[in-house]
Amino acid sequence: MEQQQNFEPLVESFYQVPTLELAKNLLGCILVKQTVEGTTSGIIVETEAYLGNSDRAAHGYGNRRTKRTEILYAKPGHAYVHLIHNHRLINVVSSMEGDPESVLIRAVEPFSGIDEMLMRRPVKKFQNLTSGPGKLTQAMGIHMEDYGRYMLEPPLFISEGKSPVSVKSGSRIGIDNTGEAKDYPYRFWVDGNPFVSK
DNA sequence: GTCGAGATTGACT
DNA sequence: GTCAATCTCGACT
Numbered sequence: 626m627e628q629q630q631n632f633e634p635l636v637e638s639f640y641q642v643p644t645l646e647l648a649k650n651l652l653g654c655i656l657v658k659q660t661v662e663g664t665t666s667g668i669i670v671e672t673e674a675y676l677g678n679s680d681r682a683a684h685g686y687g688n689r690r691t692k693r694t695e696i697l698y699a700k701p702g703h704a705y706v707h708l709i710h711n712h713r714l715i716n717v718v719s720s721m722e723g724d725p726e727s728v729l730i731r732a733v734e735p736f737s738g739i740d741e742m743l744m745r746r747p748v749k750k751f752q753n754l755t756s757g758p759g760k761l762t763q764a765m766g767i768h769m770e771d772y773g774r775y776m777l778e779p780p781l782f783i784s785e786g787k788s789p790v791s792v793k794s795g796s797r798i799g800i801d802n803t804g805e806a807k808d809y810p811y812r813f814w815v816d817g818n819p820f821v822s823k
Numbered sequence: 824g825t826c827g828a829g830a831t832t833g834a835c836t
Numbered sequence: 837g838t839c840a841a842t843c844t845c846g847a848c849t
Contacts, residue, residue, distance in 0.1 A: 675830075684830080693845055711842045712831050729830060759831050769844080 632657050632666065632784035634777050640701035644719040644726040647701075648674040648813050651717065653789040656733055658765045659780035663741050665765045667733030667755055668786055671814040671821045675716070677725030680811075685725020696773045697725035704781060706772040712759030715767055717776060717783070731758045731812075733765075734820040741766075756820045791816035 632655060640647060649672075657666040677685030677697060684707070685697045696705050697718055705716040705727055720726035733755045735742055742764040748754050755761040762768075767781070776782045793816045814821045 673830075691846070707830070708844055709829050710831055714830060716830085731830090757832070 632782070634779075634782040635785055637700075637702060637777060640717070640719055641721070642719075644674045644676055644728060645811065647717070647719045648672040648728045648811070649792060649794075651728060651730070651783070652792055652813060652815055653786045655736055655784040655786040656730065656761075656765070657779075657782055657784055658767060658771075660741075660766050662766075663738050665738030665741050666736045666784070667761060667765065668736050669730055669732075669783075670734050670789075670818040671730075671732035672812070673729040673731055674719075674811040674813075675727050675729060676811070677720075677727075683725065683727070685727075690725075694725060697727055698723055699773075702776050704771055704774040704776050706762075706767065706769055708769065709759070713762040713767060713769070714758045715762055715771070729758060730761065732756050732814070732820050732822050733761045734818060735764070738765075752819050757822045789815040789818075 651669050651672050654669050655666050656669055657664065675683035677683050680686060684694050690698060696703050699718060700722045701719045703718040705718055707714045707716065714729060716727040716729045718727050735755055742754055745766055746754060746760065746764040755764050771781055774781045792813055794810050794813045
């Protein structure tokens with residue numbers, strides 16, 4: 626019995642807050658991706674903030690505006706899909722138009738369309754399905770074609786969810802050789818959730 | 824046209 | 837804990 630409900634996309638003003646605040650607010654919200662095969666969704670349980678101009682670890686650092694980072698300068702609420710090795714990561718563009726800031730979605734907890742996720746990404750441990758930025762994009766079928774998608778309407782959007790009980794923050798992971806930027810406490814997660822990557 | 828780098832994952836010791 | 841895999845973009849010749 627598959628949960629079938631109508632998701633309500635968040636409104637534009639939700640994204641028009643400081644990036645660090647948006648990163649916290651996104652926890653507990655639901656990421657929804659609709660495909661011809663069906664709808665998959667997951668509760669966001671882990672995020673990271675990337676502050677463009679002042680953050681060396683961010684792709685928008687130093688106002689390097691290229692075709693690849695172009696979407697970071699657009700209005701908040703757009704999807705920035707980035708490729709790394711053979712994996713994809715998904716960010717939500719935040720802050721104001723013209724500021725290359727974004728929030729990386731690092732992990733979600735499967736909510737609906739779980740059968741389809743398992744088909745795309747067969748795993749022995751259910752916990753491994755979406756507990757990482759490259760994992761959730763594979764499970765939910767997010768590709769480069771989703772680059773630049775405006776996440777306020779289907780087929781890719783974020784819906785309001787329940788507020789997490791307890792939120793923690795700390796330093797980001799996976800970004801070495803970026804100097805002091807790696808120690809910034811820009812990572813947020815839902816305390817105790819098994820789908821948080823580490 | 825060619826070369827190098829990157830916000831990761833999974834398998835193995 | 838270490839290490840290799842594999843793809844797109846961006847810079848340079």
